[in-house]
Amino acid sequence: MSRKRDTRLTVDDARHRRSVILVYLVSALLFGALLWVELARIDRASMAAARERGAALFRLIEITRDWNARHDGVYVPVTPDTRPNPHLSHPRRDIVTVDGRALTMVNPAFMTRQISELAERAEGVRLHITSLRPIRPGNDPDPWETASLTAFERGAPEVMSLLREDGRPIHRYMAPLRMTEPCLQCHDRYGYKLGDIRGGISVTMPAESLLVLRDAQRVRTGGLFLAAALLAAGLIHYMLIVNRRHVRAIARMNADQEKLIARRTGELAASEARYRAIFDSTAEGIMLLDAEARIHHINPAFTAITGYQAGEVQGHGVEMLGAGRHGQGFFDDIRRALLGTGYWQGEIWNRRKSGDAYVQWMSITRASLPGEESAYVATLTDITQRKEVEQRMHFRANHDALTMLPNRALFADRLDAAIAAWHRHQRPFAVLFIDLDHFKAVNDRLGHPAGDALLVEAGARIASCLRESDTVARFGGDEFAVLLTEIEARAAVEDIAQRICVKLAAGFELPQGEAQVAASIGVAIAPEHGTDAELLQQHADEALYAAKRAGRNGWRVYAQDIDGGTPV
Numbered sequence: 001m002s003r004k005r006d007t008r009l010t011v012d013d014a015r016h017r018r019s020v021i022l023v024y025l026v027s028a029l030l031f032g033a034l035l036w037v038e039l040a041r042i043d044r045a046s047m048a049a050a051r052e053r054g055a056a057l058f059r060l061i062e063i064t065r066d067w068n069a070r071h072d073g074v075y076v077p078v079t080p081d082t083r084p085n086p087h088l089s090h091p092r093r094d095i096v097t098v099d100g101r102a103l104t105m106v107n108p109a110f111m112t113r114q115i116s117e118l119a120e121r122a123e124g125v126r127l128h129i130t131s132l133r134p135i136r137p138g139n140d141p142d143p144w145e146t147a148s149l150t151a152f153e154r155g156a157p158e159v160m161s162l163l164r165e166d167g168r169p170i171h172r173y174m175a176p177l178r179m180t181e182p183c184l185q186c187h188d189r190y191g192y193k194l195g196d197i198r199g200g201i202s203v204t205m206p207a208e209s210l211l212v213l214r215d216a217q218r219v220r221t222g223g224l225f226l227a228a229a230l231l232a233a234g235l236i237h238y239m240l241i242v243n244r245r246h247v248r249a250i251a252r253m254n255a256d257q258e259k260l261i262a263r264r265t266g267e268l269a270a271s272e273a274r275y276r277a278i279f280d281s282t283a284e285g286i287m288l289l290d291a292e293a294r295i296h297h298i299n300p301a302f303t304a305i306t307g308y309q310a311g312e313v314q315g316h317g318v319e320m321l322g323a324g325r326h327g328q329g330f331f332d333d334i335r336r337a338l339l340g341t342g343y344w345q346g347e348i349w350n351r352r353k354s355g356d357a358y359v360q361w362m363s364i365t366r367a368s369l370p371g372e373e374s375a376y377v378a379t380l381t382d383i384t385q386r387k388e389v390e391q392r393m394h395f396r397a398n399h400d401a402l403t404m405l406p407n408r409a410l411f412a413d414r415l416d417a418a419i420a421a422w423h424r425h426q427r428p429f430a431v432l433f434i435d436l437d438h439f440k441a442v443n444d445r446l447g448h449p450a451g452d453a454l455l456v457e458a459g460a461r462i463a464s465c466l467r468e469s470d471t472v473a474r475f476g477g478d479e480f481a482v483l484l485t486e487i488e489a490r491a492a493v494e495d496i497a498q499r500i501c502v503k504l505a506a507g508f509e510l511p512q513g514e515a516q517v518a519a520s521i522g523v524a525i526a527p528e529h530g531t532d533a534e535l536l537q538q539h540a541d542e543a544l545y546a547a548k549r550a551g552r553n554g555w556r557v558y559a560q561d562i563d564g565g566t567p568v
């Protein structure tokens with residue numbers, strides 16, 4: 001993890017370094033280009049200033065020459081510096097004033113030379129009148145002037161150059177001299193016409209002072225641009241650093257979030273796996289139902305219990321599982337319970353895919369499952385076997401294991417029920433206690449299994465004398481009891497007692513041999529002999545022993561003076 005972070009940081013560092021270098025590079029290029037444009041502008045401005053100066057001087061000379069020409073030349077005193085011009089052919093080139101002063105004519109060219117010498121001495125500015133066809137040899141053009149004059153011939157209005165001369169910088173300006181009316185007075189003999197380029201005057205100016213100014217401006221501008229470039233790049237650099245800090249902070253937050261999400265996702269997955277394992281491995285069948293009781297999900301136990309796979313039940317109503325053993329009222333009760341308390345549980349008969357009906361214990365709970373349409377969770381347990389076991393145990397607890405007749409406990413329940421019915425409807429009923437006579441002898445003679453067989457047969461014979469609603473129970477040994485419900489009259493009871501006596505007195509064909517027993521029966525009738533279970537049984541018992549005492553094989557109805565009862 002930390003190596004991954006280190007790698008990420010190294011990548012970030014490299015990216016940051018590249019960005020910084022790029023910022024400085026772009027700033028350098030941008031400000032370099034702007035500086036280059038600005039320096040060119042400064043150069044142009046410097047040249048323009050030099051040109052203005054050169055043009056002004058040229059124009060001044062031109063005006064002066066024009067002035068001279070308009071006066072057909074002017075006369076000046078002859079001095080050592082101003083000698084008569086040998087190249088000027090004029091009939092009155094030299095004259096003497098009336099007071100004897102010698103004057104010589106100065107034409108524009110001569111005057112230009114004179115001014116040029118003065119200017120060179122005073123300002124270091126050199127004015128040179130020249131032509132591609134000079135009259136005076138000293139007016140021959142130098143190579144730069146020749147090139148300029150040629151350019152004028154081709155239409156250039158002026159020429160301006162920055163050159164070096166003897167290691168010093170000079171500005172050279174040159175413009176053409178065109179033939180004007182005054183000029184033609186002297187030069188028409190050379191074939192010039194008005195407007196023709198006669199030549200030009202080059203103005204050569206020392207450039208140091210202008211170049212010093214220009215260079216100072218360049219240095220200042222360069223400094224300013226450098227500072228601006230550094231400032232801009234520095235600012236962007238600073239913003240990059242701040243931005244990088246933010247990006248790193250966000251990256252750290254993202255990493256923390258990712259870790260948190262990964263942990264939560266892991267926890268969720270583990271939780272999901274736990275619940276999935278419970279859902280899948282529980283022995284109880286589970287189905288998730290929607291609000292309309294349609295099956296949405298089932299677990300493997302559901303399939304094991306019902307035989308249905310998920311695809312066979314999903315989307316179907318839960319009634320597809322029904323066995324048809326419950327009425328509509330049963331399901332209405334369930335629906336009411338779910339709408340009321342949100343919960344129902346109980347036994348319900350359903351049918352497996354194989355068609356077998358089975359009973360299950362079902363719990364249905366209203367549930368809200370996020371992301372699911374399911375509204376109910378139903379768990380079901382197949383209790384068919386348990387029910388069978390329960391029923392067997394219940395049967396065993398209430399029946400005699402040998403004859404399968406109800407035992408004393410069940411007889412007591414039914415007697416209680418009969419007493420309750422009498423209290424409700426006043427229906428009389430009777431209790432008969434039956435004891436076989438001389439049964440022991442059967443055991444002794446034919447063996448215990450023969451006695452067992454006889455007991456089973458005796459129970460059946462007693463039952464055959466009764467109605468479905470009556471009960472015959474074996475209390476143990478050779479003792480039986482009968483509960484006759486809803487009797488019409490005492491005679492009916494006596495009749496049954498009599499029939500039982502007759503039936504049991506008949507011989508028994510047992511596998512072990514023939515056997516002969518009889519029965520003594522004691523009868524107690526409710527409410528005549530009591531409406532209390534204990535009392536009725538006590539009276540029936542007393543009547544039984546009265547019958548025994550009376551010689552067996554007969555019945556006695558309880559009476560106050562029982563021994564005075566009617567013998568069979």
Ligand SMILES: Nc1nc2c(ncn2[C@@H]2O[C@H](COP(=O)(O)OP(=O)(O)OP(=O)(O)O)[C@@H](O)[C@H]2O)c(=O)[nH]1
Pocket residue numbers: 402435436437438439440441443447448449450451452455476477478
């Ligand atoms: N085969 C068999 N014999 C039993 C069973 N339960 C009790 N006995 C026997 O039944 C006999 C009942 O005794 P009694 O009622 O005194 O014998 P009895 O010969 O009928 O005597 P009386 O009623 O006076 O005529 C005893 O010998 C018991 O051992 C049983 O489940 N099977």
